[in-house]
Amino acid sequence: MNKALVLAAGVAAWAAVAVVAVLIVFNMGTKNQVLMFLPILAVVAAAWVIGELVTGAVFTEHEKGA
Amino acid sequence: MAVLQKTFEQRRELRDPGLIRAIFSSTWLAPLWLVARLYLGYQWLMAGSHKVWGEGRWIAVSGPDGLPLQSFWQRAIAIPEQGSPAIKYDWYRRFLTFMLDHGWYHWFAWVISLGEVTVGILLIVGAFAGLAALAGAFMNFNFMLAGSASINPVLFVIALLILFGWKVAGWIGVDRWLLPALGTPWQPGPVLRRVLKGRVANEECPVCQMPVDPARAPASAYNGLIYLSCCPVCKERLDAQPARYIPGLGPAIPVPADG
Numbered sequence: 001m002n003k004a005l006v007l008a009a010g011v012a013a014w015a016a017v018a019v020v021a022v023l024i025v026f027n028m029g030t031k032n033q034v035l036m037f038l039p040i041l042a043v044v045a046a047a048w049v050i051g052e053l054v055t056g057a058v059f060t061e062h063e064k065g066a
Numbered sequence: 067m068a069v070l071q072k073t074f075e076q077r078r079e080l081r082d083p084g085l086i087r088a089i090f091s092s093t094w095l096a097p098l099w100l101v102a103r104l105y106l107g108y109q110w111l112m113a114g115s116h117k118v119w120g121e122g123r124w125i126a127v128s129g130p131d132g133l134p135l136q137s138f139w140q141r142a143i144a145i146p147e148q149g150s151p152a153i154k155y156d157w158y159r160r161f162l163t164f165m166l167d168h169g170w171y172h173w174f175a176w177v178i179s180l181g182e183v184t185v186g187i188l189l190i191v192g193a194f195a196g197l198a199a200l201a202g203a204f205m206n207f208n209f210m211l212a213g214s215a216s217i218n219p220v221l222f223v224i225a226l227l228i229l230f231g232w233k234v235a236g237w238i239g240v241d242r243w244l245l246p247a248l249g250t251p252w253q254p255g256p257v258l259r260r261v262l263k264g265r266v267a268n269e270e271c272p273v274c275q276m277p278v279d280p281a282r283a284p285a286s287a288y289n290g291l292i293y294l295s296c297c298p299v300c301k302e303r304l305d306a307q308p309a310r311y312i313p314g315l316g317p318a319i320p321v322p323a324d325g
Binding site (some may be wrong): 010014015017018021022025026035036037040041044047048051055056061 | 100104105106107111112115119183186187190191192193238239240242243
């Protein structure tokens, strides 16, 4: 897979975490901190999976081959 | 002197016990650091959001910026007729008074507000988690010095713990990829090595021809290139007579460039 593409996917995944966190805080205020925490945790988990399975896999292969 | 020699001459390095290494260096506990990081980052993002876009925001208001901060500082430096003042250290009261007298709250409100949001985001995504925790701890420390306890002591302790665990705190986060790529001053990663490679002119010390360690070698700059020496003594010699050790170098003026 194209290295630039998977790198962009990894960066976008973690940028999405930042955007989602800001949007959640912006829109929900301090009403329920646990409810706000869970979606942030979920999107972090999604970004982690993308990082490990997509971006990390390609870059690790590249390092092994180098 | 003998006592000093006996105590320090061996330069022993004391190893941490396994439990401490497991907590602060093992990736197995990265999920625990993730929870701590998310909680701390969330708190900072919340605090910053109130100052940036809340109803009583500190910045980007129709009037002058930073008036809530001015009020906070004024309350903090006040010395009541009865009871004890909020600030216990006179030097800190003088520091806040100086900033108040010079109207620094206008721009300092931006620093605090955007700083809190930035620290929050960095902790949540796990990018430079150690540095973000350090910045957060510094802000907690200042709020506490100004007499505002609130949740600052708890956040301060969590930030310190993340600071100690900086190597693994962002493992489930951007640091998992960012730190190995950048590297550290004592162990540069591919990015740092690539940046240095274009400017470093030598692999051996120009004075004694010993191999140089790009991560630690003292550096001098001549005609836009970095010349690494193997040790401070050789750097002194190089800087004293650069034309002697660098072939083809004219009468250039040495520019120190540490690191």
